[in-house]
Amino acid sequence: MxxxxxxxxxxxxxxxxxxxxxxxxxxxxxLTKQKTLETLAHQEELTIKQMAAMKDKPMPETGDQMExxxxxxxxxxxxxxxxxxxxxxxxxxxxxxxxxxxxxxxxVAAAMxxxxxxxx
Numbered sequence: 001m002x003x004x005x006x007x008x009x010x011x012x013x014x015x016x017x018x019x020x021x022x023x024x025x026x027x028x029x030x031l032t033k034q035k036t037l038e039t040l041a042h043q044e045e046l047t048i049k050q051m052a053a054m055k056d057k058p059m060p061e062t063g064d065q066m067e068x069x070x071x072x073x074x075x076x077x078x079x080x081x082x083x084x085x086x087x088x089x090x091x092x093x094x095x096x097x098x099x100x101x102x103x104x105x106x107x108v109a110a111a112m113x114x115x116x117x118x119x120x
Contacts, residue, residue: 021116025070026063027098027100028100029093029096029097029100030093030096030097030099031089031093031094031097033098033101033105033107033108035087035089036094036097036098036101036108037107037108037111039083039087039089039094039097039098040082040094040098040111040112040115042086042087043079043083043094043115044115044118046079046082046083047079047119048118050075050078050079051119053075054075098112
């Protein structure tokens, strides 16, 4: 049941990948603001596509939370691979740059807020 909650699944995946450390928002980003916004737009498109595909894809009938979590992690990694193929950007670089610009630039912060509202 918890594995079907996208926010919980993302939190668990981040914990499993060791990404829960407090990031340094003052670290210079590896991407430009424009590349960060372009990558965010690609991520939004891929996320919507992935969410639609997950609705059509049956979850394991056993209801096994671990199995459902693995399915979610596989889908997340597929999305990250596709994003890298499209943009040439590694997910970690994108996340670091996005965090930097969200905290420093109102345009990026607004784009991120718009993205988050669509994901509700």
